[in-house]
Amino acid sequence: MAATIKDVAKAANVSPSTVSRVLSDNEKISPETKERVLNIVKELHYHPNITARNLVTKSTRTLGIVVPNEAEDLFKNPFFIQVMTGISKYSQKNGYFIMYTFSKSEEDSLKNIKSYARGKIVDGIILLISRKNDKCIEYLKRINFPFSIVGRPENTKDVIWVDNDNFNAMYNAVDRIVQKGYTDVAFIGGSKEMNMSNDRLDGYKHALKTHGIVADENLIVENPNFSEECGFESMKKILDYRIPSAVVTTDDILAFGALRAMHEILHYTIPIIGFNNTPLASYQNPPLSSIDINSEELGYYAAKLLIEKLENKEMTNTHFIVETNFIER
Amino acid sequence: MAATIKDVAKAANVSPSTVSRVLSDNEKISPETKERVLNIVKELHYHPNITARNLVTKSTRTLGIVVPNEAEDLFKNPFFIQVMTGISKYSQKNGYFIMYTFSKSEEDSLKNIKSYARGKIVDGIILLISRKNDKCIEYLKRINFPFSIVGRPENTKDVIWVDNDNFNAMYNAVDRIVQKGYTDVAFIGGSKEMNMSNDRLDGYKHALKTHGIVADENLIVENPNFSEECGFESMKKILDYRIPSAVVTTDDILAFGALRAMHEILHYTIPIIGFNNTPLASYQNPPLSSIDINSEELGYYAAKLLIEKLENKEMTNTHFIVETNFIER
DNA sequence: TAAAATAGTGCAAACGTTATCATAGTTTGG
DNA sequence: CCAAACTATGATAACGTTTGCACTATTTTA
Known part of the structure; x- marks a missing residue:
């Protein structure tokens, strides 16, 4: 069995609270206890249980990506995987995990979005497509769940999106x-x-x-x-x-x-x-x-804007335009 | 605030345990209470909090995919996205979520694997590549964490893998x-x-x-x-x-x-x-x-075998060979 | 008809954290 | 020199589930 925070606390002769504080750093902990705790942590190979943390912090630091069925037509096109790479890069840099799900239809997308959002499994969702009268967008807006879109949606009001011009x-x-x-x-x-x-x-x-x-x-x-x-x-x-x-x-x-x-x-x-x-x-x-069209950047910024919203950073912009380059051959 | 199991319990005049049992179905619950609870669930738009459930069940029903940096060379090749689609299809069908992470190097892969495994964030890991003297495989074996591999590893002993012949x-x-x-x-x-x-x-x-x-x-x-x-x-x-x-x-x-x-x-x-x-x-x-090479099937079976292991199904085989088809043009 | 089994439900502990509040000891201010 | 402020830490209550055990009321068994 892996060590818990209590094991560490006991071994270091402190309370779990102290261990928690040492690990989250930004607290007034005396250098001695800090060192002592950190040593035990190493010794016991302790790693906090993320699920437990998520439960109490009411956040999962996870983003959910909904890949539309249209992607299948586009296996020929590296667009989606490039976007996903971009999302991954920004997310990792900022300590976010990523979930994805392929959807067979708009209905399926909606179902998947619901299970992400209602189960509180992700903090925000990235849509890789925006349809006309998009049900997913409508739903997310209605329940007021954070999300961003790759591609400009029909109605840009109150949504975060990233696209080329x-x-x-x-x-x-x-x-x-x-x-x-x-x-x-x-x-x-x-x-x-x-x-x-x-x-x-x-x-x-x-x-x-x-x-x-x-x-x-x-x-x-x-x-x-x-x-x-x-x-x-x-x-x-x-x-x-x-x-x-x-x-x-x-x-x-x-x-x-x-x-x-x-x-x-x-x-x-x-x-x-x-x-x-x-x-x-x-x-x-x-x-x-x-x-x-710099697909990777599209994903990168879709993640960036969404995470900024999640962390309540004051957002200068609710959308971002990624440059295009004419490649002459 | 979203409704919790307690809210439902109160409204239905039962205990949380009963609600939980109704939702997990397979219990001896009287048809009347079942119906009553189910109605309240609908009324309150109740959906169980997955994080809380994960904490107590000690499982996340989530698979982690580690996409190697080599993928970048292979944007031209839909291989990875096809494998990921296959994984997604089987996982969804069986109620598993999927996380992924791109890795810049073998070291990076290892780091990502560790955060998945040690944080108990996923129940199992799928590797999309197997290197010579693969450090990731070695690590996962050592800590005895469930995983499967797309591609035949050097040493097939004690590992689950899926590949073509x-x-x-x-x-x-x-x-x-x-x-x-x-x-x-x-x-x-x-x-x-x-x-x-x-x-x-x-x-x-x-x-x-x-x-x-x-x-x-x-x-x-x-x-x-x-x-x-x-x-x-x-x-x-x-x-x-x-x-x-x-x-x-x-x-x-x-x-x-x-x-x-x-x-x-x-x-x-x-x-x-x-x-x-x-x-x-x-x-x-x-x-x-x-x-x-039927890439999608490779992913599908990598997920299948891994999930079977996770659920302690008796596995007839620890590996699976996906057919190849010669396409003459 | 008493004992035993069963059906349906509730109680309470547990999962592993974080965060609020309290407290003991120390330093500072007037 | 005493009150006030601060420092470092601990106790405890959450977070929202599931689950083992206990309990009552009913049904079955002999």
């Missing part, structure tokens, strides 16, 4: 290629369910407008998801209509598909830009230019 | 292509630190031997890791020496690099086989044949 990221990319002389730019987008899709489309349109170019609706293809197949079909559709001078996409995987369509149909490629800068983007033929 | 997977693949007439097969491998690398190499050698072919050491290139660059360089080296009739690799990413080398140097491709069946394998040009 998708509008500007796409705006700048399109602006750039138009300036290079590619004025006839096609757009291949993914799921319209997500806010970022619309932001990126808006950025595209606005950039064209700035240059006095009227967007040709036939050059804009949106899809139900971000698969390679969708990218392929979209490009095919576009090529059937006309050969644009360049293509922008809202995801590298879409770009991979589009690239394949060019190879198979055109037998040459036109400039194309991906999004998310998947590690494999650089290995495409030709290497794919892409917009890096 | 890497030897046979590679053996069969090589056997297959040799039978098709490609007798001059090159081999590109990754980190020798990992057992599976050696198993796969052995499988390759043994398959050739079976067909009476003497392995040409110059056609065998091993690398420090599984990067695209390594694949590229290895293929280059092989082509400098001689053009083989086919190539097998121990990872799709290596194959991607090798494929690029063929395109750039040979300007045509020879048959090549990857490993892990990365989602992007099918989008290569030409589509990459690969060996699917």
Whole structure:
């Protein structure tokens, strides 16, 4: 049996309170007792029982991550694991543990959130996605449970969120290629369910407008998801209509598909830009230019803002915008 | 404030014990009290405090996953997230929570394991990697803490592990292509630190031997890791020496690099086989044949075996072999 | 019909901490 | 030099459950 605080207290000839104080440091404990206690602690290999501590402090120093089922479509995309890495990095640095759960559906997400929140198993929750009319967000708001979101939610009021500036990221990319002389730019987008899709489309349109170019609706293809197949079909559709001078996409995987369509149909490629800068983007033929969204930072800041809220730090901001970088290849 | 078991008890005019028994079901409680209590539970939105329960039951029904730093090299590879999904699926089904932590190094892993185990924060640990002379394994064995490993450890005595049969997977693949007439097969491998690398190499050698072919050491290139660059360089080296009739690799990413080398140097491709069946394998040009290792199942069974141990089920086996599938494209 | 078994419930201890309050001893202030 | 303030520590009550034991009322057994 592992030693408890009482064992240490007895061996050091002090009360449990004193041991507790020694361990939490910031107390007025005489140097002698401190040393004596610390020696016993070492000797007995004592480590406080976190569960017991959690019970009395009414906090678990644990964050819960809810990974949506959509992630499955995105095994191809390191986005989620990168975000999770970022969350882990900040959390560890600040002594927080992390729990996660994969959810098959929005309902399932909600169920998992409830078990986290109601069982008081975590102090806060990080959502890796925000849907339209998101039930999870609504629930968390209603029960007033701390949470943060990766991705801008529909209604940003009273929520903590972290995202890229998708509008500007796409705006700048399109602006750039138009300036290079590619004025006839096609757009291949993914799921319209997500806010970022619309932001990126808006950025595209606005950039064209700035240059006095009227967007040709036939050059804009949106899809139900971000698969390679969708990218392929979209490009095919576009090529059937006309050969644009360049293509922008809202995801590298879409770009991979589009690239394949060019190879198979055109037998040459036109400039194309991906999004998310998947590690494999650089290995495409030709290497794919892409917009890096710094996924890891998204997670890092989602954890940071949430923890700041949990610790009642005065928050300067209830959201954070992570930079994007245009990677030209 | 959320309702406690005492509130429910008071409202239902019973003792807390009775409420507890109603909630844990399997007790001789009269149908009337049961119904009455259940109603109050619903009315008060009562949910047991898991921390308090954990304290008295001396168990957290939580599994801890230690993700190694190597994962970072493998963002390109959905392996880890797939394993984590598998773990999540089995755990959820059986009412277990999951914690994870990324580790920067073996030392860091050990530190994280200690905080999980000594704080009694998790009931068991799943390691996502096994190194040579693995300090984590050694520690967990020493303190006799339940754990399971994804991947076969050096010493399988007294440990629970789940893995593919890497030897046979590679053996069969090589056997297959040799039978098709490609007798001059090159081999590109990754980190020798990992057992599976050696198993796969052995499988390759043994398959050739079976067909009476003497392995040409110059056609065998091993690398420090599984990067695209390594694949590229290895293929280059092989082509400098001689053009083989086919190539097998121990990872799709290596194959991607090798494929690029063929395109750039040979300007045509020879048959090549990857490993892990990365989602992007099918989008290569030409589509990459690969060996699917069913990563998700690896995680699923790692969780299953560990939980069985935790619940003292009589375990028929202390390890499990997950099937591989040759995906021909 | 008395003794024994059983069904249904309550009491109280335990789990291992932290935190509030009290206290003994020492130092400081006027 | 006595009251006031402070220092270092201990006693004790929580935190919210589960569980072993005890108890009463009922049913079964012989």
